[in-house]
Amino acid sequence: MMQAFDYKKQILEPIKSLRGAPREEMYVPGHRTCAGCGPALNYRLVAKAAGKDTIFIGPTGCMYVANSSYLCTPYAVSWIHSQITNGGAVASGIEAAYKTMARRGKYDGPFPNVICMAGDGGSVDIGLQAMSGLMYRGHDVLFICYDNESYANTGIQTSPTTPYGANTTFTPPGKAIPEGKTLFPKDPPQLVIGGHPAVKYVATTCVSYPLDLMNKVRKALNVDGPTFLHMLAPCPKGWKFDEKLTLEMGRLAVETGMWTLYEWENGQYKYSHIPKTYKQVSEYMKYQGRFTHLKQEHIAKMQAFVDEKIQRIKAIAVEAPIPTPKAKA
């Protein structure tokens, strides 16, 4: 008989300091990701925050191929590969199975955290349909878009989150098209917010703010129903910057307004790490080889796009930032 059932869900406590973060690694050393890989660090922090009662769904992408070569994975928790097209759907099936197995007494362990770790393509391009279906149906699943702003695994091709003006192998700059990419990116959290009534929590994160990131993961897991995290994960190979600067790129993204850290919960926006004065986008772009071909007029276009985004934030109250490691002087 279908009836309300008390699923044994854990409540995860906020992490107060780096020292206080759980020491167990659920994403262990031994994977073929590039040195300094932003998505890999992102995965590690997510897995750490989620803990051992977790099932990951890994749509095809860097966080599949680079992580799981060959016939071995770095996931100390259960994990399943999905097609790049169907991360949201496979996650839905797993969650539905646990709901019914728990209800029938076929499974009496802790209700697992079901987390889909999809790249930008697997979230809002080829995977958009499945992601939206999941959000609509109200499954208790955390859908994460780790955004390295391209189809990186296949050799850096443009995706709907690739910034305007980026050089990718499908948007190379040339005589006829000097800026390379001419399209402005989709805004993944905005695709989810407001249009999916079952979703109660959406947030953005950046690897450069690890405590903020881990706490948002925990908050999302604690919320009942589908949740969405848009996580900036700088990619040294795709963005063409020195691999030791991964966290620096994340900070500059926030400090220039290219990336905004916020939470949306039950209709309310809460922002964090809002700069008192925004740096110019050129401060961010100058480190990245994918932008070096741009002329002044292109950078100005990018600045205008970011300025418009920032205007919409300025009106809203800023929340006190959560402690984060200091940047080098």
Added chain:
Amino acid sequence: MAIKVPKDREVPFGAITPAPVRQQELFMTSNWRIVRPVIDHEKCTRCFTCYIVCPDSCWSYNEKDDQMEWNWKFCKGCQLCINECPADALTAVPELDFEDGVVRLEKPF
């Protein structure tokens, strides 16, 4: 009709493998690095930054000795920890300066 798969080419049932526990020994990446991070324990403030920023979890805290410990087997030499350390306790030193320096192989593995 009899098919026999050579042992070194075997694939487990349904391509389902056990999960690793603490490390994935089948994929050691020590031979990727050209430099390794060397720690000055005096300067180190035990802030745990290096621990949190490594994508390969190569820094851990040794409670007993109150020291940060480095994982020789997996460090790729990306220098994120060196770049982020707020106390300047980490320096990049060429890998081949060390007795146990890992020689770069011609093939990746």
Added chain:
Amino acid sequence: MAQEKMLSGCAAAAQGAKFAEVEVICSFPIRPYTAIMMELARMVANGELDAEFVHGEGEHAQVSVALGASAAGARAYTGSSGVGVTYAFEVYSPAAGGRYPLQMAIADRTLDPPGDFGSEHTDAMSARDQGWLMGWAATPQEVFDNTLINYRVGEDPRVMLPQFVCQDGYFLSHIADKVILPDIAQVREFLPPYKAPHPLSPLCPVSHGPQIRPDQGAPMDAQRAMTFLEVPKVIEEATDDFNRLFGRNYDPYLEKYKMGDAEIAFFIQGAHANTCKAAIRHLRDQGVKAGMVRPRWIRPWPTTQIAEAFSQVKAIGTVESSTSYGGATRGGNLIHELRATLYDMGNRPLITSFMAGLGGDVILLEDFYYMAKILMQMVKEKKTHQLVYWVGFEEE
């Protein structure tokens, strides 16, 4: 208590899923299979079936949801027709290679372009190389029975494969006939609960589907091919048990009709076989020694059983309700595998094919008489003139 009901193929499939106590269902509407899902939705809403009814956002999602559910350890059920079947294509190999024994009911339908609701086998046939179990039913009773048998075979630890349980759209899916529904206790004796060998679980962490090296690809394929060597034994055991528990009389692989002394024979799958049998009775009244072999499984293809069934026949006509454009016969599909099956026979029969039942066409008794006439001519002249006849389209 067993009860007898008048059920269409769709209703019978839904009853099969209900008796199989499926745990996760994923729906998406497309004619003509939709009625299966509507029936299941009604059962779930009324509390007759305790399952998660997931509204998939498309057929690709349906198979993906079912795959995830199966990986987590739940018995999963889904279905489709026509272009829905081809839309889900990407997920078929992952489901079979990942060894997730979900079940997909297919009420077949002609593929676009353009829209055509009529029955044709091409949709499911196009997926026959993906590594699933597959077969067509001929009656609503068989649809119900196949639902249970396929779960039993598919979930067997020696098999662990997903199954396509197929039926003719409209002719079977929407026409009612007598179905005996068993007692749930009998079903539970026949079909144990599904137990995944390595479920995705927090209790025992596993990794499903890490990337492999190219040199491991062929061994992966070989592993999947070798499984099909195990399947026949499981089919035989399951069919024996089924017959015993439910009082049926199925041959594990084939329905053989008047093959004892047949000189000409039809090789036909699905519901049009019922018309074929009526035609055979009439032909026999005219003194024609006709017979029929209807495969109940085409994956695995029952090679030895088919060869044995046709060992004394002089001419065979495959009835093709699916297309293989540009194929060896410029016609259908069954003839290729039948010719391969019988090639090494000493004194092998003549084999031709008849395109019939495409697009939603009824196959009339007259069509079977036409086919029989051609087969008899072949026997008389000891010669095959054409490898394919498009019934109703040939110049006289």
